[in-house]
Amino acid sequence: xxxxxxxxxxxxxxxxxxxxxxxxxxxxxxxxxxxxxxxxxxxxxxxxxxxxxxxxxxxxxxxxxxxxxxxxxxxxxxxxxxxxxxxxxxxxxxxxxxxxxxxxxxxxxxxxxxxxxxxxxxxxxxxxxxxxxxxxxxxxxxxxxxxxxxxxxxxxxxxxxxxxxxxxxxxxxxxxxxxxxxxxxxxxxxxxxxxxxxxxxxxxxxxxxxxxxxxxxxxxxxxxxxxxxxxxxxxxxxxxxxxxxxxxxxxxxxxxxxxxxxxxxxxxxxxxx
Amino acid sequence: xxxxxxxxxxxxxxxxxxxxxxxxxxxxxxxxxxxxxxxxxxxxxxxxxxxxxxxxxxxxxxxxxxxxxxxxxxxxxxxxxxxxxxxxxxxxxxxxxxxxxxxxxxxxxxxxxxxxxxxxxxxxxxxxxxxxxxxxxxxxxxxxxxxxxxxxxxxxxxxxxxxxxxxxxxxxxxxxxxxxxxxxxxxxxxxxxxxxxxxxxxxxxxxxxxxxxxxxxxxxxxxxxxxxxxxxxxxxxxxxxxxxxxxxxxxxxxxxxxxxxxxxxxxxxxxxxxxxxxxxxxxxxxxxxxxxxxxxxxxxxxxxxxxxxxxxxxxxxxxxxxxxxxxxxxxxxxxxxxxxxxxxxxxxxxxxxxxxxxxxxxxxxxxxxxxxxxxxxxxxxxxxxxxxxxxxxxxxxxxxxxxxxxxxxxxxxxxxxxxxxxxxxxxxxxxxxxxxxxxxxxxxxxxxxxxxxxxxxxxxxxxxxxxxxxxxxxxxxxxxxxxxxxxxxxx
Numbered sequence: 001x002x003x004x005x006x007x008x009x010x011x012x013x014x015x016x017x018x019x020x021x022x023x024x025x026x027x028x029x030x031x032x033x034x035x036x037x038x039x040x041x042x043x044x045x046x047x048x049x050x051x052x053x054x055x056x057x058x059x060x061x062x063x064x065x066x067x068x069x070x071x072x073x074x075x076x077x078x079x080x081x082x083x084x085x086x087x088x089x090x091x092x093x094x095x096x097x098x099x100x101x102x103x104x105x106x107x108x109x110x111x112x113x114x115x116x117x118x119x120x121x122x123x124x125x126x127x128x129x130x131x132x133x134x135x136x137x138x139x140x141x142x143x144x145x146x147x148x149x150x151x152x153x154x155x156x157x158x159x160x161x162x163x164x165x166x167x168x169x170x171x172x173x174x175x176x177x178x179x180x181x182x183x184x185x186x187x188x189x190x191x192x193x194x195x196x197x198x199x200x201x202x203x204x205x206x207x208x209x210x211x212x213x214x215x216x217x218x219x220x221x222x223x224x225x226x227x228x229x230x231x232x233x234x235x236x237x238x239x240x241x242x243x244x245x246x247x248x249x250x251x252x253x254x255x256x257x258x259x260x261x262x263x264x265x266x267x268x269x270x271x272x273x
Numbered sequence: 274x275x276x277x278x279x280x281x282x283x284x285x286x287x288x289x290x291x292x293x294x295x296x297x298x299x300x301x302x303x304x305x306x307x308x309x310x311x312x313x314x315x316x317x318x319x320x321x322x323x324x325x326x327x328x329x330x331x332x333x334x335x336x337x338x339x340x341x342x343x344x345x346x347x348x349x350x351x352x353x354x355x356x357x358x359x360x361x362x363x364x365x366x367x368x369x370x371x372x373x374x375x376x377x378x379x380x381x382x383x384x385x386x387x388x389x390x391x392x393x394x395x396x397x398x399x400x401x402x403x404x405x406x407x408x409x410x411x412x413x414x415x416x417x418x419x420x421x422x423x424x425x426x427x428x429x430x431x432x433x434x435x436x437x438x439x440x441x442x443x444x445x446x447x448x449x450x451x452x453x454x455x456x457x458x459x460x461x462x463x464x465x466x467x468x469x470x471x472x473x474x475x476x477x478x479x480x481x482x483x484x485x486x487x488x489x490x491x492x493x494x495x496x497x498x499x500x501x502x503x504x505x506x507x508x509x510x511x512x513x514x515x516x517x518x519x520x521x522x523x524x525x526x527x528x529x530x531x532x533x534x535x536x537x538x539x540x541x542x543x544x545x546x547x548x549x550x551x552x553x554x555x556x557x558x559x560x561x562x563x564x565x566x567x568x569x570x571x572x573x574x575x576x577x578x579x580x581x582x583x584x585x586x587x588x589x590x591x592x593x594x595x596x597x598x599x600x601x602x603x604x605x606x607x608x609x610x611x612x613x614x615x616x617x618x619x620x621x622x623x624x625x626x627x628x629x630x631x632x633x634x635x636x637x638x639x640x641x642x643x644x645x646x647x648x649x650x651x652x653x654x655x656x657x658x659x660x661x662x663x664x665x666x667x668x669x670x671x672x673x674x675x676x677x678x679x680x681x682x683x684x685x686x687x688x689x690x691x692x693x694x695x696x697x698x699x700x701x702x703x704x705x706x707x708x709x710x711x712x713x714x715x716x717x718x719x720x721x722x723x724x725x726x727x728x729x730x731x732x733x734x735x736x737x738x739x740x741x742x743x744x745x746x747x748x749x750x751x752x753x754x755x756x757x758x759x760x761x762x763x764x
Contacts, residue, residue, distance in 0.1 A: 035636035037562075037569035054515075055569050055633060128649070215647055216632050229494040229513045 007258020013251025021071045024064035032057065032065040033216040041234045053223070053237055054230055062218035063244050069130070069219050070248060073203040074196040076134045081141020082192055088142070089149025090180065093157055094172040103150060107143035115140045119202050123211040130219075133212035137202045141195055148191045152184035186263035190256050197252035204245050220245050302763045304484040305744075307756060308496045308505035310512045310624060311652065312468065312489040315451035318437035319392055322400035324673045327437035327754035328509075329471050329487050334375075335440035335456035338366055338385065338419075339431050345675070345752035347431050351380065351441055351457065352419075361426035361706050366419045374443045375461035375476065382413030388441045389421070401438040403679060407703065428706035429676070436675075437754060459759050460485060481762035493625050500526070500739060507740035507747060509756045512625045514572040520739045531736040531749035532585045535671035536578055537626055539619075539634055539729030542665055544689040548617070552610040554726035557667075558596035559603035560641040561634055567732050570629035575732035580723035581678050584733055585750075588712035592723040592730075603641035616644040617666035622655040626734060627669040634669065634729070660687045671734050673754050678718050681727060690727045 029049070036056035044051045050059040092103035110118065122136035123129075156162055156179060165175040204221030206212035213219035220241040227237035313325035318335055332340060338352035349355075352366035372380035389411040392399040399405075407427035412420045423430070433439060446455035454462045459480060460473035470488045488505055490496045493513030499505045500520070510533070511517060520526045539561065547553045563577040576584045579592030607615065621631040628649065635645040645667070650658065659665040672680070681690050682699035695718065702714040723730065736751050746760040 033632075033636050033639065035565070035569065035633055037565035037633065040569060055629075055636070210649065214649060215628075216635060229497060230515055232519055233515055 004258045004261060006254045007262065010251050010254025010256070010258050013247055014255050017067055017248050017251060018071065020064050021068040024061075024068045028058075028061040028064050030058040030061045032061050032218050034058070041230075041237070043236075050240055051236055054226065054234075059236070059240055062223060063220070063240060066218045066220045066223065066241065066244065067248070069213055069217065070200045070203060073130070073134050073137065074199040077137035077141055077199040077203075078192050078195050080135070080138025081145045081195060082188065084138075085142040085145025085147075086149045086188060088146040089151075090153055090176050092146070092150045093153030093180070094176050100150070103146055107147045107150075110140070110143040111147075115198065116202055116205055119206060120209065120211060123206060128211045128214060130213040130217065133203055133206045136206070137199045140202075141199065144195060145188070145191065148187060149184065152187045153180050156180045156183045186259075190260040190263065193252055193256035193259060197249045197256070200248055200252070201245065303482060304486070305482045305507070305758060305761060306486045306488060306505045307758070308490045308499055308508040309487050309756070310489075310491055310496075310510065313471070316454040316462065316465070316471070317442075317450035318440055319388070319442060319447075320398045320400070320451065324754040328756045329473075330454055330456065330458075330462075331437040331440070331753065331755040332458060332757040332759050333460040333473055333485070334454050334458045334462055335437070335442070336458050337434055337436070337440045338368075339435040341432070341435040341675070341753045341755075343748040343750055343752065343757070345750070347435055350435070351385075355431075362423045364421040364423070364430060365414075366421070368417045368419065370417060372457050374446065374457055375455045376443070376446055378443055378445055380441070380443075380457050381416045382419045383416070384441055384443050385419045386411045386413050387444045387447070389439075391442070391447065392439065399438055401436060401674070403683075404433040404436055404439055425704045426706045427703060428708075428711050432676075435753070482758060485758050487756070491623050500741075503741075506744055507738070509736070509738050509740075509747065510734075510751070511737040511739050514570075514574045514625075514735075514737055517574065517737050517739065518572065525742055526739050527742050527744070529736070529738040529740075529747070529749040530574065531738065531751065532576075532583070533671075533673060533734045533736045533751040534583055534675040534677070534753070535673040535734030535751075536581050536583065536677075537575070537630070537669065537671040537731050537734050538581065539630075539731060540659075540665075540668045540670060540688045541726075541728050542663070542667070542687075542689060543691070543727060545666060547610060547612045547615065548666060550610045550612070551725060552606045553612055553615070555596055556603040556606035556610070556612075556641060557638065557643070557729050558726040559599045559606065560638050560643065561729050561731065562598040562637055563593065563731055564598075565637070566630050566633050569633045570626060571732070571735070574735040574737060576735070578730045578733050580719040580730055581672070581681065581728070582715070582719045583675075586676065588715035588719075590716045590719050592719060595723045596726060600641045607642060613642075614644070615642070616646065618646045618648050619667040619669070620648045620650050620655065620659050620665045621669055622650060622652055624671070626671060630731060631669050634667075634731075663687065663689070667729075669731075673734070673751070675753055678715065678722065681718075681722050688728055690722075690725070692721065692725060695721045695725075 039052050039056040040054055042048055042052045048058050053059055088103050092100040118140045119136040122139055123132050126132040162175055162179050165179055203212055207219035207221030208225045213222055223241035224238060231238045309328060311325040313329055314321060314323050316326060316330055318326050318330055336350045338350060340348050340350040342348050351369050353369045355364055355366045357364055368382060374380060393405045393408060407423045407425050408421055409424040410422045414420050442450055443455060459476055461476055463472040463474045465471045470486050473485045475483045496508045496511060497513050497516040500508055517528055521528045541548050541554055543549060567573060567575040577593045579595050582589050619631055619635060621627045631647055635647055638645050659668050679699050680686050682696045698714055698718045702711060705711050705714060738747060740747055743764045745762055745764050748757055
């Protein structure tokens, strides 16, 4: 552990994010949509730890609920990508031939569009809203996972033990289940962590563009958007949600990097001495 | 040390040259770039209700027989003078001579007859046909004289004819005015880059402003940034009230806080249950706190209203006390109406006044037990779903037409108010030309609409104009939907 300070920091930040979101489920200092215009744009105080926004809403509360929002977007979107993309990748690797070509080239085509552009396209088609944003982010996650899974799975299929599995009469499904999947799991976990960060960033971007979470529900991206014209009057309105996004993404990236270092057997070295 | 000196010298040199270049530009400047919030759907003011149409072309491209000046007073325009018969039924207009349309055709009485007949026709698409309701016939007695005969006295005819909807168009170009407007104004249409800007150029070669551009920027922060960067010279109604505070302290800019005709209201679909119950509407009226909305959404810029009427109008009656903010009363009224767990949608068009007030209104109504789901919509969707499609519970919009309380007498207007008593008052008003009697009737009209809590009356939009110092002649107030640049020049 001590050799992975990044991992520890990532774990801490991600843990903090998760904890905040969990706490927000049972308790927040105020209601996230409780407006009190008389108290707007106050600085931090005992009553409002991080101050209040342009409508007098408690910023700490909105950041907490925003964390929950980010996490749920991340979890659902990454799950969509992981399950659908993972299955496609496994199938492609197991069957080869035209199925493989289809999945690989299909992923390439989707990849040709930058992730955020495809997400904007999808939300523009489905209409703005939190659920549609999740679906959009989930969809652009599918080719990411399909590609990673296929690559890793093909490597395992090239191993003698996988071939041996086929030789002793196991089906393609059996080999995938018994040999391929367990061996690529770590790759998928690392990828999922990184995609989680990407999803949070994408949700913030969509909300910022008015395509994601709709007001009054708080989203970090939406908070940034609202703060745009108020920045010169009250900079914290932009700094706080910006910081939240930055820390969450940093934490998840560090966690992902750390996990890759720890889980990748090629990088695992015995301590000297 | 030498380096430091050299650096300082370079900086100073750049500052000096930069300053001279800047002032040289300002002196020779004869173009004007105005940032506006909305893009017009088309450019024919006689065929659409959108304020953005009039704001672009009123007085600049199109002219009417009369015009409204920035103080709301009636001025002669294409009619040089006029006489009114003693019974108030016949108006004779003497037209201005040697006026030509931008396509070269000359302006004559037949154009006036054509324009008014076109606006009054059964198949007319004029958004304000009521303006012409009293007109019986329009005749050209000679090429420079028009006789308008009314079926009943119409006290506000001269004002009505000053609206953008009553401008004079030529038969040769009327059909294509939507895309290439042809009028008689001092500016002619040059080009329209969809989604970006409309360009007008001066007709007179010696006009102080040779080229005027209206740039569409729906995003308030974009308007602020564009002003600061010098990309636009003026924002006539800055969509970002918070930014006005900063501009007030900036000596490069002039800030003008004026009035508009924009009654900003929480429109209620009066036929949709349970909003058809006056008690529910009164509960909504008691639920909203105008001061909080004005402070929170508009940074204090705006005047509370209690009915659909502009506070700066002489006939205004302060009815803000009719249903004061009182959450307990609101809850009691809802209970009395037998309404529990009321859930409604609130469709919000793009302007910041709507989106921001909407969030506050939603929170205020939540406090009285009404769940409000906010649905942000684009203007096209708003016009289609709310204004024409009747598909809404609540919406927030600013009605920027002047003296438009008459919309409450319309059949099938989007908020679906139908009151025989109110219609009777408006009918009498239309037949009254004595100013005092008109004001008394307008007071009654304001009261009926307020008591019936037809809509949630919130505030009169302030006009927050910001422009570069040295720009003279911009309108502070907006008594009609207009960005009149005919008197604008750089100093």
